[in-house]
Amino acid sequence: MITRRQWLQASSVFATALALGPRSAFAQPAKTVKVGVGLKSINASVINLLVGEALGYNAEEGFKVQGLALGGNANVQVATDKGDVDVGIGVPSYALPILARGEWGQSQWFYQYTYPYKWDVAVKPGSAVKAYADLKGKNIGVSDFGGTEYPVTRNVLKSLGIDPDKDVKWTAVGAGVPAGVALQRGAIDALAYYDTGFGIIDGAGIPLELVKRPDNLPMIGGQFLMGLRPRIQAERATFVGFGRSTAKASQFILENPTAGAKAFLKLYPETAPRGSTEEQAVKSVLEAISRRIKLYEPPYQGAKMGSIRVDEFVTEAKMNDWDIKDFSKIYTNDLIGEINNFDAEKIRAQARAYTG
Template structure:
C-alpha cells in the first residue's frame, strides 16, 4: 500500500508566463538568448499569424500540422527541421502542434528515431530550446513531458515520455475559465451522413453499441480495459516493460478521462446527447438555431444501449486479459 508520506516530484517548465498581451514576449526572450534560427510548428491557421510572436532572425514555419498527427506528418516536420537547424522550436497551436514541436526539438541530429525514443525516458538530450504557445485550453501539452503520434499500422498512439521534451518556456495564448454553473458542452460524437442512418442503420447501431459496451467495460474495471487494449495493440507497450509497467502506462492517460465516459445527466443513456448543450454553445458564440434536429439525433440510442450491461461489467471484473485471456466483451 502506498505511504501517505511517499515523496513525489513535480516537473514544470523553468519559466511560465500567463496573461493577456504576452505573445510577443516569445520573440523578446529569443533575442535575450541570442536565438538566430527558429522553427515554428503550427497548423495553417496559426501559421498565418506567426508574426505575432515577433521572432528574430531566420524563421522557418512548418504549417502542415494535422489533427492527431501520424508518423508521416512527423517525418515531414523532421525533414524541415533537419534543413533549418533551429536553435529554438516553437509549438504554436493545440496539442497536435505542441506534441510535434517537442519531437522536433530532440530528434533532428540526434541519431535517434521515433522508435528509439518511444516509451519512458529514452531521449538522450534536448537539441534545441523549446517554447510552447497554446491557442486552445485543456490539452496541457504545453507543460507536459509526453508527446503522442499516431502509428500507421494500428492507428494507435505512440507515446514518448521524457524530461527532455519539457518546454524551456511556455506561454498560454488565451485561456477562459468555465463560468460557475455552466454545464459541460461539446465533446466527441459519432458522426455519419444522414442517409447512412437509414440505409445502414444496423451498422450505425453496431458501431455505437461497441463504443457503449467498451465504455461500460472501462467504467467497471479500468485496469481490465488497459489489459484488453494491450492485448489488441501489444506494440504500444513501452519496449522492455513488464505487464505491470505497460498497464500502468496506459492507466496514466485513461484514468484522467474515465469519469467523462459516464453520462453526465440523470436518466441519460450511454451516448445520449442533451440538446441544451447545443443551445448554450451557440449562444456563447452569438448564434441561434430554432431547429436543432439538423445537428444531431438520439433515435439510435435505445438500440445502441440494448445490451446486457451487467454482463459486460461482470466480464470486466473477471478479465485477466494481457498477455493471455479472452478479450471479447459479451452481453
C-alpha cells in the same frame, strides 16, 4: 481399380476441401465497419471505440471494426459524407459552422462518446500564469490548428473578454511529447491541449501544471459518432450495434481501466512505447486515458449513455455568433434506447474477471 487420373481428381478435391476448411467456413464473413478518427495515428484516446473488437462485443453484433486514422477532423467529415468510412467522429467546432452556412449534408450524429469538458491549459511549474486571465499577451501552443483544443480554447478566452485574435499568440507545436517539450523549453508560454494528450506528456515525465479552469465553464465540445442518415435508416442494426459495442466498452473500461488497457494493447501493440515491458505499456495507456474515461458517462442526471443534449450546440453557436435556428439535421437520439439495451452489470463483472 482406381486409375491415376481418378486419383489425381480425388486428390484435387480433397486439397480444395482442406483449403476451404469446414462447412461453417461457407458462412458469410463478418461485415467490416470502417471507423474514421481525426488522429494522425491510432492511440488510446479512442480506446472505447475500438476495444470492443478484443472483448467480443463487435462479434456479438455481427461485424468487425477497422480503425482508420485520417489525420484531422475535416478529413473525417469528408470521408463520412462520401461514404468512405461507415462511422466517423463528429466535432461541433468543425460541423456547426457548416450547418450555419446551410451546407450541412447527410451526416448525422447518433451517439456522444465523450462529453464535455476535456480541455485544459498547462504551464511550466512555477509559471506566473495562474488563471486564464493571465494568458493575455502570452504565446499559447496547440498541437495543430485543426485540433479541437484550438477552437475550444479560443471560445473560452472569448467568454472571459480576451480577444483570441489580438490578445494572444497561437503556435502549432505538434502532438504528444513534442508539445510537452515545446513548453518545457520555453518555446511557448502555455499549452492548450486535451486530456489524453496531457496524459501522454505526463507519461513522458515532463512536468507541467494545469491552469485553474474558469468558473461556469461552458459545456461545449463533446465528440460524437456519426454516419450517413440514409445508411443509418437502412442499416439501423449496424449503427445500433456499433453504438452498443462502444457503450459496453465504456462500461468495461470504467470498471477496470487496467483490463481495458490490456485489451487495447492486444489490438494495437504498436502503440506501446518502444522497448517497454507489458507492465510499462499498460501504464502508458492508463496515463493517457485516466482523464478521458471520466467523460464516457453523461454529466446530466438521468441521461442514458451516449444521449445527446442540443443545449451544448446552442451554447457553442451563441459563443461564436453562428446563426443556427434548427439543429435537428445534425443529430438524433433515436438509437439511444436500443444502444443501451444490454446488461451493464454483466459487462462490469466481465471487466472485474478479465485477466487478458
